[in-house]
Amino acid sequence: MMDDEECENPVKRRNRQQLSNAMEHMRFAVTYDPKLSSTSPTPPTPPPLDSLSLSEQDAYGVPASLQPLRHPPERSGDPSNQLKRTDPFQFGSRYLQEGDDIFAFNAWDHVETDAAYAEFAELQYAKQREAPVSDFDRKRFNQDPAKWWNKFYGSNSANFFKNRKWLQQEFPVLKEVTKKGAGRKVLLEVGAGAGNTAFPILRENENEELRVHACDFSKKAVEVMKKSEHYDEKIMQANVWDVAGTGESALPPGLEPGSVDVVLMIFIFSALAPNQWDQALKNIFSVLKPGGQVLFRDYGRGDLSQIRFKKERWMQENFYIRGDGTRVYFFDKDELGDIWKGKTFQPPTEEPEDRTVFEEKEPRESNGVVEDSISHTTTPAFDIEDIGIDRRMLVNRQRRLKMYRVWLQAVFRKPSQESQSTNS
Template identity: 65%
Template sequence: MTATLAAAVEVVPSPDLELAEKTSALTVQETIPETGTETTTGQIPPHRSHDPQYNMKRTDPFMFGSRYLDEGDDVFEFNAWDHVETDDAYKEYSEQQFAMQRASPVSDFDKNRFNSDPARFWNLFYKNNTANFFKNRKWLQQEFPVLHTVTAEDAGPKIVLEVGAGAGNTAFPILAHNKNPKLRLHACDFSKKAVEVMRSHAEYNTELMQADVWDVASEELPPGVEENTVDVVLMIFIFSALSPLQWERAVRNIHRVLKPGGEVCFRDYGRGDLAQVRFKKGRYLEENFYIRGDGTRVYFFEKEELARIWSGVFGEETSDSEDKDGTSEATPDPDSQEPSAIKAESPLFDIEELGVDRRMLVNRAKKLKMYRCWMQGRFRKK
């Protein structure tokens, strides 16, 4: 399943694109079985074979692959394994890293600087990374079957809205596979530079799509998009770029543009991902929320947290005002990026699917392991 894994890693439109290719001291050494002690079977299952003809693509959006790591397996037989829980050594190291990160947070000056104008740093990022745009994300239609539906020749008038840090990374491949003459694509990004790159691309066709600057957490709707008109919203590694204080407005904006029964296709970072564990001192903004070296922000989600947010519960409900250290605060911190608990008057979305995609990447030459964790979901407007 190395091809599937490569596609999953490739999709990340962020400064962590090359992370899976690097090794680090945090990875855990693995003992290699002695010669003659390996487990043998009469027949190798197709999904475990090195034969390229068996490198099967995923068909179920939440299976995440079929290369399971069983007891007795040689972990370095393949470049990656699916559904792998982190081992005790990695968990212990991760918690040590998180404690170190909390003890050395971003300064108040820098916190204000990064939070006051996040688009500025994304503009700089895309100015330096235009070559990474518009790759063919083949996994999208495998993971989100609704994209097959809206791009079918006889699907009729459909609107797909992509909201993203790097919108266009997924919109252009949809155009490449589209057979629906009545499909309209809107790609919106809060980075002006990202939109400029989209509009200057050879495949940008104003008869089929529209690219605009739009902050999903703003008070306005995207240019040219009206309420209750969108069939599908793509949010691929964008929600993590928002401050927790922006989640509610973003979710409500997506709810506004979707038709009743419209669908959100979602993928983003999960807590404990290698990208989070690797952060050093001076990068911690709030719990699970960080500043990368280039000034862009990134949040790492828990599954239950996402279920609450997309159901319409913003912020953790607690019985008192205790903070994470067990001490109470008389008044909320005005600079905090953590939202107060607010529940929508009625549920906003049904959680159709919400899964945790855990992978273990392997450096076979150096005998190192690296753990990745992503969240993937489909949310339907009530």
């Protein structure tokens, strides 16, 4: 699966270079120094790194010279380990095993961070908290987030992101709603951006009764979608909408409560401040049909992009401002589950020392929503169909760097009428 922020050439090459440059301060944590690691308490003195051939310099953890046995180079490319996946939430089949040459491929699946990298990450988080974003910047970035996304899409063309061709692999329900004869189906994409999710779906669509509502709170993004040659207003409707809107803006234009079969939220929930989560979930819950699904993918805690943040980017725990003014939150798997299951929480204020705190009390549930007995507000309670962590290690062969990426993927479901009546 391709990273959503990996770009087409030449932008792709430029961003890779920027990524490498930005990691120079991390070099000791993302490259291997044979003098600092060994498989035994009293390691033999390894030869100088410069004396090793390129294939022997192992940045994964143990240099080739210290391995009692090395798998032949082709082992990493064993066809039996590279079979095309057919099931969702498997996140790749290229498994890195001890003795493999990590530089044989550009990426490996299911790789946990090593101890040195994990320690470095904690040091980075501490430094980020010590130098948070200024009060002035915190206010201006939070007051009008759409402004910064408008600037983003004004500076980047519709081809900035790769098309998300993996969608139907990871979310089979998309195949069901787009197949011939599926009947009237309504799909809502939240945070549609330049249409990089909606347009691939339309190209695969054989269902004449499918209707796609692609919404983004950036006016510029909606303009980009409508100018695309792939935009077909007979099937697709693009609108400006803030998923955390209230009052008359709580529902997307042209949609009624309980009218949507599938909601797509791909790298959009992380752009919301924690104090917006509750309203966003209420709006999604309202627009979905009973039994409707939310297809979700976003950034996970410990992702390289989180660790790279330097001073004056940290707004509150796991919540940052990028250099272009857009916001991003990095989720923990258990935390994400609590949010969508309706476990009540106290949103943090804008003070740097505050944290999001989930209440441990038992909330009351009725008709698919959880009632907070303290504040008497309601938080939607979705069923969790699936939730998983996609971990990858990317490799820069030239700079001898290893880069850990972490994403969370999930399917949430609005309770059906039957389950709602059971819980009432």
